[in-house]
Amino acid sequence: MPRNGEPARRRLQQAAVELFCERGYDQTTAAEIAARAGVTERTFFRHFPDKREVLFDGQAKLRELLTDAIARTPATLKPLETLYRAFRSVEKPLEDNRPFSFPRQQVIDRSPALQERELAKVAALAEALAQALRRRGVDERLAALAARTGMETFRHAVESWLADPAGGVGAHLDRAFDELHGLAASFSTRKTRHRQ
Amino acid sequence: MPRNGEPARRRLQQAAVELFCERGYDQTTAAEIAARAGVTERTFFRHFPDKREVLFDGQAKLRELLTDAIARTPATLKPLETLYRAFRSVEKPLEDNRPFSFPRQQVIDRSPALQERELAKVAALAEALAQALRRRGVDERLAALAARTGMETFRHAVESWLADPAGGVGAHLDRAFDELHGLAASFSTRKTRHRQ
DNA sequence: CCCGTTGTGTCAGTGAATGACATAATAGGC
DNA sequence: GCCTATTATGTCATTCACTGACACAACGGG
Numbered sequence A, B: 001m002p003r004n005g006e007p008a009r010r011r012l013q014q015a016a017v018e019l020f021c022e023r024g025y026d027q028t029t030a031a032e033i034a035a036r037a038g039v040t041e042r043t044f045f046r047h048f049p050d051k052r053e054v055l056f057d058g059q060a061k062l063r064e065l066l067t068d069a070i071a072r073t074p075a076t077l078k079p080l081e082t083l084y085r086a087f088r089s090v091e092k093p094l095e096d097n098r099p100f101s102f103p104r105q106q107v108i109d110r111s112p113a114l115q116e117r118e119l120a121k122v123a124a125l126a127e128a129l130a131q132a133l134r135r136r137g138v139d140e141r142l143a144a145l146a147a148r149t150g151m152e153t154f155r156h157a158v159e160s161w162l163a164d165p166a167g168g169v170g171a172h173l174d175r176a177f178d179e180l181h182g183l184a185a186s187f188s189t190r191k192t193r194h195r196q
Numbered sequence C: 001c002c003c004g005t006t007g008t009g010t011c012a013g014t015g016a017a018t019g020a021c022a023t024a025a026t027a028g029g030c
Numbered sequence D: 001g002c003c004t005a006t007t008a009t010g011t012c013a014t015t016c017a018c019t020g021a022c023a024c025a026a027c028g029g030g
Helices: A008-023 A030-037 A041-047 A051-055 A058-071 A079-089 A091-109 A112-135 A140-163 A168-185 B008-023 B030-037 B041-047 B051-055 B058-071 B079-089 B091-096 B098-109 B112-135 B140-163 B168-185
Strands: none
Touching: A008 A030, A008 A041, A008 A051, A008 A091, A030 A041, A030 A051, A041 A051, A051 A091, A051 A112, A058 A079, A058 A091, A058 A112, A079 A091, A079 A112, A079 A140, A079 A168, A079 B168, A091 A112, A091 A140, A091 A168, A112 A140, A112 B112, A140 A168, A140 B140, A140 B168, A168 B079, A168 B140, A168 B168, B008 B030, B008 B041, B008 B051, B008 B098, B030 B041, B030 B051, B041 B051, B051 B098, B051 B112, B058 B079, B058 B091, B058 B112, B079 B091, B079 B112, B079 B140, B079 B168, B091 B098, B091 B168, B098 B112, B098 B140, B112 B140, B140 B168
């Protein structure tokens, strides 16, 4: 009944992050989060479908940014280059979010349950990228494979950037894509050379 | 108390697959699985840490096969080629398991909870591959990236093989790795050419 | 035949999640 | 400013996943 100032949703997220940092995810009950936010446990589950979801909200925005970037990209680019440019285009938002992302990632890294959810979000994001590529005319199979491997490369870059922000996301992204190029260019099952 | 013939663990797995196929994962309770297997719910959770895990047992064997294959590989090979050969080496076991893998995959594809667990298993497997590559002298960063992208390529191949077994796993694997080669060889952030 | 080990049953309890219903809070028309 | 439709919240009861503690049955040596 009491509808306090700050929207309950934000208060719940805030309370959840605090408690997860203090005691860890498993040692925190949904009721405790709700209590700190000044609402009922039932209200918690009205705002979030489950306890984990309270940590995964930025995902939707990131997906939108990336798929929009892909849609705006020239259709003549190779799939991986399209993805690379899309990733570069979210450099700013990522870096602005670092103060929030860093502790959040620490919490996730300490809880298998949260890691699972994160992997699910990453997979969903990759699927969205594949769809965006298809809309740019990329073949279905290629789009799926490019989106997945590109996504893993992006994760690789973001993780190393979180561990060491020097150079910004961009430097880590370039390095990761160059590593991928080095890995894949030097091996083909048939010994054919692909046109540039 | 009654210790019936077939080991309880197998009976539980069997019962679980049956029930999941009949009603779906969410509509099946752990107690029902246990009942069909002729044991108590408590016994179910003694054999499996949680309800999902009853579907994920082959994973350990596959990991062992792959890491062993990597360990036996000449240390001079490029990381992706090492992985490719390791994947080729498990072709037989995979095809032998098809009658079991196929319905299992259908169950998983219908349940978000099971998909999450599968992604977690895949990630753990990729981590094991990275570790095996490191033991072959591959640089830590490269090992991680190669394992992840190689793993995604493998998944891509296995999924398309499950959908259409024509040509066997090998054909799909070759196609997937060639697609990866085509994707990555044609794009580099800097316009440098990497030594073959 | 006894005994230690191991698998299982029983029971009680916690915590995540959901449905149903009542009620308070707010926005918009008047 | 008041009334009302909508929306946010509280309350209650319930299901189900999972866990700890304890007892006891089943089996494998000796």
